[in-house]
Amino acid sequence: MTDSAPPRRPRVRAPELIGKGGWLNTGEHEYTLPDLRGRIVVLDFWTFCCINCLHVLDELRELEHRHPDTVVVIGVHSPKFAHEAEHGAVVDAVERYGVAHPVLDDPELATWKQYAVRAWPTLVVIDPEGYVVAQHAGEGHVHAIERLVTELEAEHGAKGTLRRGDGPYVPPEPEPTVLRFPGKALLLPSGNLLVSDTTRHQLVELAADGETVVRRIGQGGRGLTDGPEDRARFQEPQGLALLPDGTVVVADTVNHALRRFDPETGRTTTLAGTGHQWMQGAATSGPAREVDLSSPWDVAWWQDRVWIAMAGVHQLWTYDPEAGTVAVAAGTTNEGLVDGPAAEAWFAQPSGLAATTDRLWLADSETSALRWVDSDGAVHTAVGTGLFDFGHRDGAAGQALFQHPLGVTALPDGSVAVADTYNHALRRFDPATGEVTTLATDLREPSDAVLVGEDIVVVESARHRLTRLRLPEEAVRVEPVAHRTRRAATEVAPGRLRLDVVFQAPRGQKLDTRYGPSTRLLVSSTPPELLLKGEGAGTDLSRELELDATVREGVLHISAMAASCDDDPANEYPACHVHQQDWGVPVRLTEGATDRLPLVLAGLDEQENGPQTP
Secondary structure, eight states: OOOOSOOOOOOEEOOOOOOTTEEESSTTOOOOGGGGTTSEEEEEEEOTTOHHHHHHHHHHHHHHHHSTTTEEEEEEEOOSSGGGGSHHHHHHHHHHTTOOSOEEEOTTOHHHHHTTOOSSSEEEEEOTTSEEEEEEESBSOHHHHHHHHHHHHHHHHHHTOOOOSOOSOOOOOOOOOSSSSOOOEEEOTTSOEEEEEGGGTEEEEEOTTSSSEEEEESOSSBOOBOBSTTTOBBSSEEEEEEOTTSOEEEEETTTTEEEEEOTTTOOEEEEEOOSSBOOTTSOSEEEGGGSOBOOEEEEEEETTEEEEEEGGGTEEEEEETTTTEEEEEEOOSOBSOBOBSGGGOBBSOEEEEEEOSSEEEEEEGGGTEEEEEETTSOEEEEEOOOTTEEEEBOEETTTOBOSSOOEEEEOTTSOEEEEEGGGTEEEEEETTTTEEEEEEOOOSSEEEEEEETTEEEEEEGGGTEEEEEEOOSSOBOOOOEEEEOSSOOEEEOSEEEEEEEEEOOOTTEEEOOTTSOSEEEEEEEESGGGEEEOOEEESOSEEEEEEOTTOOEEEEEEEEEEEEEEOOTTOSSOOEEEEEEEEEEEEEEOTTSBSEEEEEEESOOHHHHOSOOO
16 A cells, blocks of 8 residues: 655754844844744745745745744845945835735844754745744745645644734834835926835925925836726836836836826826836746846836846846837856956846937946946946955945945936945946045935936935035045955865855745756856866756865855646646856865865755654
8 A cells, every 4th residue: 555645854953043133123132042932934035135035025924924823934144245234224124025024134144053054045935843944045945935835834733732812012102203204205307306216116296495285196016007096006117218208107116017107197007018027937037027037127228229237137137119019138147357348247136227329328236346238238347346245445446335226317428326225325326437435425215316406316325315415626534444254164175175055945846847857056166267177057956066275265156946837737738937046155275174065955954864763
């Protein structure tokens, strides 16, 4: 007789939750794992700069809605940038992105290390008895987690170990400000200012003083609805660009759409996007309303097209209003800083755009870089070196530093102003001299700026206001500060290193091999000399690398993808899912250290966790 019972699930006792910053969204209650015993706990390791983390927040909303009395989601905020380790910044981010579950502020990465997390975002599932039963890196895993939750509800309901009831979330009191975490601003032909009031899911037209509200566009709740200004709905809108016909294109970020707002009629319509997030394998060009987009963050009119900073997939796209089509313009979807022809360039969450006659400037936020596209489509870097170097340092562009800039503004003299968001500063880069200077400091998370006559109006996102500054003739002087990513380096042995990307298809699914290999692995390094062997693309999720012992430190860049489909022979059209994650792993070569680097895409690393715990 065949045993039809499901296979035993690996069970590893979950470490305690520790965070020096304390708890948010709990009414000041400090929770421990024993307090949550009897509930299914999903730990979401995130940091608020990370677009993939923001995607997961959106995915988790559905899970929380469907399992309100059994599932407790705990956000473990684990910073990448120095600014993200500031408690006040975490408080702001939790409100900014509508995080409706408890958050543990872990500025020293204590819980991150306890759970051996290596990537943002990572989801860890803990069963009602306090054991880790699953781990997933990247986005797109909530469908598998929901299946697991349903199994755990049945299993622990039968055992009597499931405790249902209200969760620990306590919402904060709303603040009565005119704007709430505004994102971008635009000067209208009327002289008024249009602002994306991101957290309130609206556009706001302000008078020329930048303070008096003329009108609000949108109902104020999440949604994707066209119509007049009192009926339209947005979802965390960001970028704004004026089109030649006087209408405004809006990057409706969380709706993964471009919208069109007509200031004359007050109506909003949808230009591009389906409302669904673009995933690997989906169309990259075609009729605009039939192609998925991914977190468009800013837009600009250049070369008779709307250029789109597609932060969610690290690319630039274009929308052609004459043809009604969209298409990829630059970027491979790999995250990093690589210049060259458009089709070969790498970006990292492009978040701000500004057009001049012969250049499209962009703020590439995760590489803390200022970059530009020339009229032939080639990509160049003006300031910035990669994913892990940032700070506040003026001077020659080759050694100057930003920290996660979100906006860029072309200035009349040919230079550009950069909204240097995590440095709370407005910076300036002059292409003529190659110098970076600081125009203003003490701006709280500036995310954009717009020229108004001889003034520049800065969107102070975390102060919920627009701030008008006179463009100074001389730059402000600041003390130079340089940082590298706060994550501790992983010590590995020089020479041969076994890279294992762990992927176990979720229960009820199998690898999708209908069209060839279902997995892909891409490996590179910074500096390139670190890797003597193992660089490049392949289909095996395990690979032997060879590290140069003379290069003592560096970063391994690893991108992995796996496709799985529902394993039901009776279903002619099974649902299929793509699991993808990019890792940047700082490594330090140390004699006698480990010669194996495991990275969990989905499942548990049984070699690291050992045998199952009964």
